[in-house]
Amino acid sequence: MLRRNFLKTIPAIAMMPAVKAAPRLKITDVRLVPLKVLRETGSMEAAWNPGVSTMRRVGGGAYLEIHTDQGLIGIGPAMDAAALANTKAQLVGKDPFNIEQMAGPLRYYVGGRAVSSIEIALWDLVGKASQQPVYKLWGAQKDRVPAYASMIQLSTPEERARMALQLKSEGWKAIKLRLHYQTLREDINLVAAVRKAVGDDMEIMTDANQAQSATGWQPGVVWDFRRAVETARELEKLNVYWLEEPLRRYDFDGLAELNRLVEIPIAGGENNIGVHEYRIMLEKGVFDILQPDIMVADGVTGFREIASLASAYKKRVVPHHGGGNLGTIAQLHCIASWPHAPWIEILHDPPIAAYAHGFAMMEGAPQVDKEGYLNLPPGPGWGVAINKAMVG
Numbered sequence: 333m334l335r336r337n338f339l340k341t342i343p344a345i346a347m348m349p350a351v352k353a354a355p356r357l358k359i360t361d362v363r364l365v366p367l368k369v370l371r372e373t374g375s376m377e378a379a380w381n382p383g384v385s386t387m388r389r390v391g392g393g394a395y396l397e398i399h400t401d402q403g404l405i406g407i408g409p410a411m412d413a414a415a416l417a418n419t420k421a422q423l424v425g426k427d428p429f430n431i432e433q434m435a436g437p438l439r440y441y442v443g444g445r446a447v448s449s450i451e452i453a454l455w456d457l458v459g460k461a462s463q464q465p466v467y468k469l470w471g472a473q474k475d476r477v478p479a480y481a482s483m484i485q486l487s488t489p490e491e492r493a494r495m496a497l498q499l500k501s502e503g504w505k506a507i508k509l510r511l512h513y514q515t516l517r518e519d520i521n522l523v524a525a526v527r528k529a530v531g532d533d534m535e536i537m538t539d540a541n542q543a544q545s546a547t548g549w550q551p552g553v554v555w556d557f558r559r560a561v562e563t564a565r566e567l568e569k570l571n572v573y574w575l576e577e578p579l580r581r582y583d584f585d586g587l588a589e590l591n592r593l594v595e596i597p598i599a600g601g602e603n604n605i606g607v608h609e610y611r612i613m614l615e616k617g618v619f620d621i622l623q624p625d626i627m628v629a630d631g632v633t634g635f636r637e638i639a640s641l642a643s644a645y646k647k648r649v650v651p652h653h654g655g656g657n658l659g660t661i662a663q664l665h666c667i668a669s670w671p672h673a674p675w676i677e678i679l680h681d682p683p684i685a686a687y688a689h690g691f692a693m694m695e696g697a698p699q700v701d702k703e704g705y706l707n708l709p710p711g712p713g714w715g716v717a718i719n720k721a722m723v724g
Contacts, residue, residue, distance in 0.1 A: 357461055359423045361399040362450075364413055367391050367693055367722045374684040379486040379510035380541035382552045390689045391722045395658065398453045400428065404460050407718060408453030409627065409658045411446040418442050419450060428457040435633050451632035452662045452714075459713035466662075467708055470636075470669035476705040477667050477676045480506035480537060482653060484681040486513070489525035495681075496526045496534065505704035506535035506573065506675065511563065514553050520566045527570050535573045543581035543603055555579065557586055564594040574599040574621055587618045597621050602652035606630050610638045614645045623677075625652035626666070627659045636666065643672050653677045656690030661697065661714050668708050676706060695719050 370391040377385045394410040406428065411419075418441045426434060431454050438447050459466040481504050483492065496507050509526060511519040519538075526536055540563070544550045555563075560578035567575055576599040579586050591598045597620035604610060607630060613619055622642050626635045635651075642649045649672055654660040656679050667673040678700065680687040691697040694716040698706045709715025 355402070356427050357404065357429070357457065358401045359398055359426050359428055360401050361397075362416065362420045362423055363397045363399070364394045364410060364416060365397055365718075365723060366394045368724060370692070370722065373686075373689060376485055376681070376684045378484050379512040380544050380550075380552065382486075382512070384551075388684050388689065390692050393693075395693065395718060396449045396453050398423065398428065398450070398457060400457065402461075404457055406453035406455070406457030406460065406713065407658060407716075408449040408451075408456065408662075409655055411449035412444075415442045415444075415446040419446065423450070428454050429461070431455070431458070431633065435631070439631075445627055447631040448627045448635075448659070452626070452658060455632055455662070456713035463712050465665065465708060465710065465715050466713060467665035467668040470665070472668055472708075473671045474668050476707045477664060478505050478674070478704050479676050479678045479700050479706050480504070480508055480535065481680040482508045482539075482677050483510055484679060484685050486510050489522045492522060493525045493529035496530045496536075499680075500530050500534050502700070503702040503704045504534075504700065506537060508537035508539055508576075508677070511538050511540045512552055516559055516563055516566070519563060520570075523567060523570050523572060532571060536570070537573045537576065537599075538567060539576040540578045541576075542579050543577040543600060546581055546603070548580055557590065560586075560590050561593055564590065564596050564598075568594065568596045572596060576600055576623070577602070584613060584616050584618050587613075588616045591617055591620065599623055599650065603628060607634050607637045607641065610641055614641055614647065619647070621648045621650050623650055623652045625659075626654050626663050628652070632662065632666075635663075639666065639670050639673070643670070647672070649673045650675045650677065653679045656687065657693055658714065658716075660690070661694070661709070661716055664698070664706055664708065665714065678706075693719050693722055 368391050369389050373388045375385040375387050396408040398406040422437050422441055455466050481499050499507055513519045542555050564575050574597040581603055599621035600619050601623045602625050624635055624638045629635045629638055639649050651663045654663040664676055667676050678687045696709055696716045
């Protein structure tokens with residue numbers, strides 16, 4: 333456009349009415365809402381905690397609500413009730429969009445899991461106020477994510493083979509097995525039985541859970557470096573997708589050396605806290621696949637920073653399960669915005685510990701479809717609501 337013609341448009345532009353900004357949201361309250369137990373599904377012993385049987389339930393616990401002056405309510409996983417007073421002191425009167433501004437004080441005055449619960453609820457508010465799913469706000473990379481069924485109990489090779497075949501018939505593309513037998517040979521026999529049952533068109537992940545404790549001691553069999561190397565090499569022959577947590581949590585040098593010696597991808601990080609720990613692991617070459625948990629790592633803010641670091645180092649991110657309810661849904665949105673995140677972990681060991689039991693607290697929660705995918709909920713925020721039948 334010629335300058336003289338452009339200048340002719342200035343008066344018209346100047347006469348256009350100013351767009352009135354919508355009033356900003358203001359947080360008015362923070363609440364923990366209890367949920368009713370609908371039924372018990374049975375007891376199960378987790379492979380990483382042998383000798384301790386836990387009753388599984390549909391319902392129970394609580395969830396977090398953050399209320400605003402415009403009637404919008406953000407929801408997140410439950411947090412420690414002892415942190416509620418400090419949370420209110422930090423949030424009431426603030427704009428929920430100012431998450432980065434609130435991040436520092438929250439970590440100082442609230443800390444831990446509570447930060448994750450709060451930031452999940454705040455992002456739900458941001459999505460609802462914007463009338464967009466959160467993953468769209470973050471730059472959607474995909475609209476569905478393949479799920480892998482993460483086993484909980486050790487069971488037997490025969491039963492795990494039957495389970496894998498059942499899952500495969502339902503559309504699941506992958507299964508994760510727990511390696512917790514006393515001997516290496518028993519662990520390999522378990523994986524071999526499943527591989528023989530499902531063939532090569534279903535992925536098998538494995539988890540040794542050797543990083544459960546920060547102090548080193550933990551129940552059950554404890555691996556040394558030799559067992560980790562020998563197991564990794566046997567799993568390579570069975571075309572296993574990854575070996576998870578084969579050594580203690582902070583044995584960064586041992587893990588890096590193991591990773592150098594073997595071809596199978598080494599995965600881990602679910603219990604590591606803070607971006608700084610992941611930076612050290614990336615610098616040392618500890619893992620091929622990082623597994624932060626949105627409820628553990630450092631809130632939504634730290635969780636996303638970890639993923640950005642992983643991308644810079646050309647590493648994949650497959651988050652730990654996120655708790656099996658609202659945390660898992662928040663992770664689904666994160667994964668959908670990351671090109672280097674190929675799977676979502678779903679704790680699913682039916683019938684006692686089916687993933688649907690945790691998802692039952694939500695209305696609109698996605699289900700694993702016949703192709704093995706979780707489709708992103710289309711609604712604003714996380715796209716789910718609390719099941720009203722469980723409240724009260």
